[in-house]
Amino acid sequence: MTEKQSPWRNPWVLGWIGLLVVFVMANFVMIYLAIDRNPGLVVDDYYERGQDYEKNMLKRQARNPGWKMKIKAPEFVDVAVPARFSIKIVDKQGYPVSPDSVTFYAYRPANVDLDFSVPMQVIDSGVYEAEISFPNLGVWDILVSAKQGDDEYNQSHRISAGVK
Known part of the structure; x- marks a missing residue:
């Protein structure tokens, strides 16, 4: 008679579950670091600066020496x-x-x-x-x-x- 083993004791199943847990934890760590350590490379008045750039671009090109x-x-x-x-x-x-x-x-x-x-x-x-x-x-x-x-x-x- 063969005794039926639980699938949770199989090393292959445990390995795949461990790999999935490591993958999920690594993603949570990366998301946390991205939010917490943002270098803030965006300026506060980005919209106004963009409008000014577009408005004055042709004037700048005309005056280019x-x-x-x-x-x-x-x-x-x-x-x-x-x-x-x-x-x-x-x-x-x-x-x-x-x-x-x-x-x-x-x-x-x-x-x-x-x-x-x-x-x-x-x-x-x-x-x-x-x-x-x-x-x-x-x-x-x-x-x-x-x-x-x-x-x-x-x-x-x-x-x-x-x-x-």
Whole structure:
């Protein structure tokens, strides 16, 4: 006579149930972390900014002077070690341009709290430079903004700090 065993004692059934429990628990942990540790990369006035951008886009395109901006970034940037970034700004004919101000912005895509900006100094006609030190390891989005009156012209670049 064979005794009938309970299916709950079978190692295959227990393994599948354990796998399902681990999967569900991992999803709950990820949902909790996503809600609790939100970096808040959305601005409060997103709708108004979007309307302003659309309204003024054609005006900006009409006033575009055709400046050519080239960022010169070091090949390797280490964390907490100053690195020299420069930008060269020329007009359509290739002559140097001297805007009112030039600012270096660094954005951390994963954490808005680490974003910073540094004003760039005039080195030569149309050439601006700044010593930049990145506080954290990883990817950074760079935006160099040149302001002339009310107009602003930007050049972007992406680097990885501390990664060879």
